[in-house]
Amino acid sequence: MKIIVFDLDDTLIYTECFYNKAIAQLIALISETTFPNNLSVEAILKRYKEIDKINFKQFQYSIGRIEKTFIKTIEVFCSNNEYVLKKAKKLVDSILKLVPTLIPGTIDVLNNLNKDENNRLFLFTAGNLKIQKEKVKLNNLNQYFDEIFYSISKTLKDWQRVKNILKERYKYRRKLEFISIGDNYARDIIHPFELGFRCFLVKGNADFSGYFEKEKHCDSYKLLNKLSDIFSYL
Ligand SMILES: [Mg+2]
Numbered sequence: 001m002k003i004i005v006f007d008l009d010d011t012l013i014y015t016e017c018f019y020n021k022a023i024a025q026l027i028a029l030i031s032e033t034t035f036p037n038n039l040s041v042e043a044i045l046k047r048y049k050e051i052d053k054i055n056f057k058q059f060q061y062s063i064g065r066i067e068k069t070f071i072k073t074i075e076v077f078c079s080n081n082e083y084v085l086k087k088a089k090k091l092v093d094s095i096l097k098l099v100p101t102l103i104p105g106t107i108d109v110l111n112n113l114n115k116d117e118n119n120r121l122f123l124f125t126a127g128n129l130k131i132q133k134e135k136v137k138l139n140n141l142n143q144y145f146d147e148i149f150y151s152i153s154k155t156l157k158d159w160q161r162v163k164n165i166l167k168e169r170y171k172y173r174r175k176l177e178f179i180s181i182g183d184n185y186a187r188d189i190i191h192p193f194e195l196g197f198r199c200f201l202v203k204g205n206a207d208f209s210g211y212f213e214k215e216k217h218c219d220s221y222k223l224l225n226k227l228s229d230i231f232s233y234l
Contacts, residue, residue, distance in 0.1 A: 001176055002179055003120050004119055007123075007181065008136070009125065009183075009206075011103075013101060015100045016206035022066075025091055029074075029087055029091075033078045049210070052065075055072070063096065066095070109228050111144075122149065123147075123149065124154070124159075124162055126152060132150055156194060166178070179199075181202060185201060185218075186211075200224050201224065203223060
């Protein structure tokens with residue numbers, strides 16, 4: 001039996017593009033406000049990322065992190081300009097209200113995998129519980145999975161917990177194969193690989209460099225250019 005554990009954000013649905021759009025608007029706002037200082041987009045983005053990496057270590061996926069990063073970035077470049085701060089808060093509110101949409105082809109892949117009686121599909125997603133549940137609900141994803149695991153992080157311990165639940169559930173099955181499919185090398189590949197999963201990294205747009213613990217090396221995963229490429233391997 002194949003136990004296939006999917007990641008959600010930027011594996012099944014587009015998430016990062018919303019944040020990128022908001023960050024682009026934030027940068028435009030800073031450039032506008034600080035004109036004619038000629039701050040480059042790269043310089044603002046670099047500072048934004050530095051601030052967000054620090055905040056991520058402390059706040060992880062709590063709702064307030066993005067807002068804190070936005071405000072700190074404004075403070076760095078525009079001092080405490082009330083008008084700009086207000087606009088930045090509005091930007092954050094607007095991205096939190098958006099619901100990421102499905103990456104084309106996702107439903108076909110889930111349907112086809114579910115047709116095989118030998119497969120069991122699970123979703124394991126890390127993030128703010130309320131927001132993650134909303135993403136699943138509004139994209140009608142519940143129906144495709146035997147169970148959805150929500151967590152605030154995806155550490156080795158979290159993966160161990162998920163694997164233990166799955167092992168217990170199928171303890172009377174003779175041949176179990178655990179599979180992880182996700183877009184984040186640090187979270188969806190390294191840890192499950194350590195626990196004996198077969199791992200597939202979906203090529204995505206999100207840039208996670210510097211956000212996670214120093215990455216161990218894992219050379220035994222397959223890179224998928226798109227989700228449906230999984231059928232070449234399963
Ligand atoms: Mg992801």
